[in-house]
Structure formats: structure tokens, C-alpha cells
Amino acid sequence: MERTILIPIDFKIESLNTLKLALNSIENEHANVVLMYAEYLTDSITELLFYSPKKTIKSLKSPEFEEAISIIKNRYETVIRSIEVELFHGYNVNAFKEFVEAKKIDTIYIPKNYSLRLSKNGFDPIPLIKKSKLPYQEIGWETSTYTSEQLQLNALFSY
């Protein structure tokens, strides 16, 4: 069976832990992963003229983040069919529902006690997800414990 999962991210490595734990719960299935970054679209016409989601994503992605994605890809090689990063520009619940429908998302995973640290134009999509009444699963890990197993991903890049 194959399903598409959606995970909100902030282009920080820690936010990928949600993905890691979500993948842990998927067994004998294939997953297409959509990593969603929510950002307000600019109001300036001149900026919109040169708007390119590819470039925006490229400027937000750090080399460490890409490396972390490739680590997860290698770890769950048989589960993951594809990983793509998408920008979400909507403001309201309907826009988010449209997004979910367009991407054919089956399950939404959101971090339980990790709050996304967003850059300049970004906004936190989690309240929107909760308000949308679409089914979602919360995944939690302890953010501060030093030896916590879930934090290894950060440990790989903790400089």
C-alpha cells in the first residue's frame, strides 16, 4: 500500500524528527513524503514578478538540512518512495484543505511539543491544521533530554 504523508517543517533539522518518528510508525507500506513550509506570499508586485518557489526553497535549505534528509532517506529506503518540499501560501482553512486535496495527502503528522522556528515570512501552520478538522496525528518527543534517542539527528549536526 502506498500513502502520502504531510509534515510541516521549518527547515531546521530538529523538525525532521517528526518525519523520523512518523516513518517509524509506518511498516510494510510505502510513503510519499510532502514536507510543507508555510510562508506568506509577498504583497509587492515587483517581487511577485520574480517569484519562484524553487529559488525560495533553495535559499531556505541549508546543506545540513539536505544531508539530514538524505540520512533519513537512507535509513527508510524501503519505506520512502519520494520526498518533496512544498511551499504553502494560503491564509485560511479552505486554502489548506485545497492544498491537502491537491497533494492527495492521506495522513498529517504534526509535532506535539516542538514549535516551529520560522524565518522572515514564515508562519506556523499548525493552528491552521488543527482548525481544519482534517484528521492528524501528533508526535511528541522531549526537547531537552540529553540522551534522548530521538535527538540523534540533531546531534549529527549540532554545530
Next chain:
Amino acid sequence: MKTQLKIALFLIATNIMMLLLFGGSIYYFLYNYSYTDFYKRLETRATIAAKYNFDADKINAESFKSIRKNHLERLTEEKEYLYRIESDTDLKEVAKKSLLPLNFLKNIVANNKSTLQINDIFYTGIRYASHNKVYIVVVSAKNYYASHHLLFMRNSIFFAVGFIVLITTYLSFFFSKHIFDPIKNITDRVKQISTDNIHLRIEEKNDDNEISQLISTFNNLLNRLETAFETQKNFISNASHEFGTPLTSIMGEAEVMLMKERSPEEYQQSLASILGQAERLNQITQTLLYLAQTGYTNKRVNFEILRADELIWQTKEMVDKLNPKNNIQIDFSLLPENPKKLKILGNKQLLYLAFTNILANACKYSGNKPVQVTIASSDDQVFLVFKDQGIGIPEAEMPFIYDPFFRASNTRNFEGYGIGLPLTRNITKIHNGQIHVSSVVNEGTTVQIKLPLAVIP
């Protein structure tokens, strides 16, 4: 050729080219324009002449003539030819009479008008029909404007171009010379710096141009060189200290024994102690030798394809033998599913040495608290992370951790020589890997090693 001269010549050449293009095009277009314009003037005159000769009655003709005299400037050697044409044969007679070429006249009849230039005299002729009769009117004159004004303009353009070339030559040389002034200053200053006065620096400016960047790059390089020199100096003093301590204790022990006769047990005890110190010396020399050998990166070591996880397991077994009380946990939660992603190209013995060093230190400085080893791999490298809960390294001492014989200030209660980490770094360097140590005092140290994956066809 010096860059300075190159730049000057380039500037001069481009300037001359542009000037010639500019002057030449002005002259050429004006030249063309003056001709067409002159023909047009002649045509106007021919039309007027035809009008008052054939078209108007007597009174109007007089006024036409006076208007023409008063208002139209008389051209040099202006002449009018007026002929009535009745048939083609007339043209030949007209040609004979007026000395104008027959072709020209034919053209006038055929095309209504035509122009001609013989030497410096210009002709414009028109065909004029009036009262059912056909006339040919030709006006000729010398083009004073073309012959004099244009010549004058050509000369002035020549002079102007020559003058500007002189100025640009001077300016090009001036600028090319002064543009390199700051670079020459830097060269002079750097020449002064040698091993004796490596503390000297180039004066930095506050603007953010390329030259200032060059200067700050140079200064950074000098800073690093200076620290390298200092490390070298420290190394010698540290090494002599390390060698000196066991030697002094051997000598002291022997001297005390030789003072008077002793019992065999005492001799045995003393010899054992001397042996212990000698062994310590031997160990230091051996690790130093390793360090020196791994320091030459150009020396080719035998590389084979190894699996990173196997290496870690074998290292753990080795550490288990040395220190049975250790608490090393190997964590595979990020281990890639494909074993190909764990294969690295390396030398088994050297990598053992490096990993044993890290793991033994992690156990030693944490008093056998849990040490976590994580293995992960991205698309092009393997990540190995060793995390302990030991005493840590003070932040101020982090820059020196790779100096041989350097030991952090909080390690007095632990035995060691301070060669392990530099050795490990040399080994990762040989494998084209990276090592990174981060630490918090009394919380623990994390050592991260990245090794490139082997390219397996």
C-alpha cells in the same frame, strides 16, 4: 609585460578606436548629407527659374526675379540652362549646345529629374511642362560648402582626435600606475614580514573594497601562521617536559639506590619502578612516531573497502578488553538500510586507532558513564557520533585540543599524554574526512567524524 602597461595600452587602444569611430562617422554622414542637400537646393532654383521663365506672365516674372535676387543667396558659378524639347532628336542638339552629357538629359526626360556631378560642378535638371510644351531646366553650381566647410571640419576633427588621444594616453598611464599603488604597498609590506617578525601585520582600512579584503585575508593567513609557529614552539617544550619527567624519576631512583647497599627486594622494587618509567617513555615515543607518520599526507597508506558499523563493533570489543567496565551503547536507529551506504575506503589499523582513542577517552573522562555511538549515512558520507557524559573541555581551551601534548586544565586527575586527539585528527585527514569536537564542561563531549563513502561501481 607588466599588468600596469597592459591596462594602459588597452585603455588607449579602446579610446582611440572609439574616437576614430565617432569622428569618422560624423564626417561621413555630414559629407553624404551635404551632397543630397546641395542637389535639393539646385532643384529648388531650377523650379523657380522654370516658373518665371515659362509659366508666369511678364509682371509676375519681374517680381519673381527680384524675389530671387533679394532672398536666395547666389551660389558660386551658378548657371541656368533652359531648353524647349519637342522630340528626342532635340536632346542631341541640346547636348551639343550645352556641352551636357546626353545620358543626363535623357534621364531628366525619363525620370522628371536627375542629378550629375562633373569634377566639382553639380548639376540638377528637371523636366517642366507648361502650356502643353515640355522644357528642360538645368541649374549648375560649385558646392562651396562641400569643398570648404567639410575640409575645415575634417581638419578640426583630426586635431580634436589627436588632442584627446594625447590626454587619454596620459590619463591611462596615470590611472594604471595609481590603481596598482595599494597592491604595491601590500607587496612591500609582506616582503618585510619574515619568521623573525611574524607578529607584523598589514595596516587594515575600514572600507569594504577588494583591496581591504585582500589585506584582511593576508592578515588572517598571518594569524594562522603565527599560531602554527607557536604550536611548534609549544610542542618542543611540551615534548621535552613529557620525556624529561620519566627520565628524571629513573635517574633519581637509580641515584638513591646507589647511595648504599640495599636488600635484593629493594633492588627489585626499584628496578620494577625504573622499568615502568621506561615503558611509559617507550609508549610516548611510539605514539609520537605514529603521529609523525600520519602527519605526512602525501605518504600513501594501503586503503581497502571497510564497513563503518563493523569497524565500530570491533573497536568496541577492543575497548572491552582494555576497560571491561565500560558502558558503550551503539545506536543503530539511523543506520541506513542499504549496506552499500556504510562502505568507506580506509586503512583498518589506522581507523581502529582513531576510534579506540575516542572511545577510550570517552570512557576514561566520564568514569565509565554511558557513551553513545551513532552511525548514520547521507548520500556521500558516513556520520559517526561519539557522545559521552564526561568532564568536558573548557571553551577557552577548545582551539588547542589538536596540539600535541596539550591537555585541558580539568584533566589533572586523569593519566594521559595529550597525543590521542591530534593523532585521530591526522587519521581522519588521511581519509579525507572531517572531525568536529563540541563540548560543555561537566556535561559531556561530542565527537563527530564524517568519512566519505567509497565509490563502488
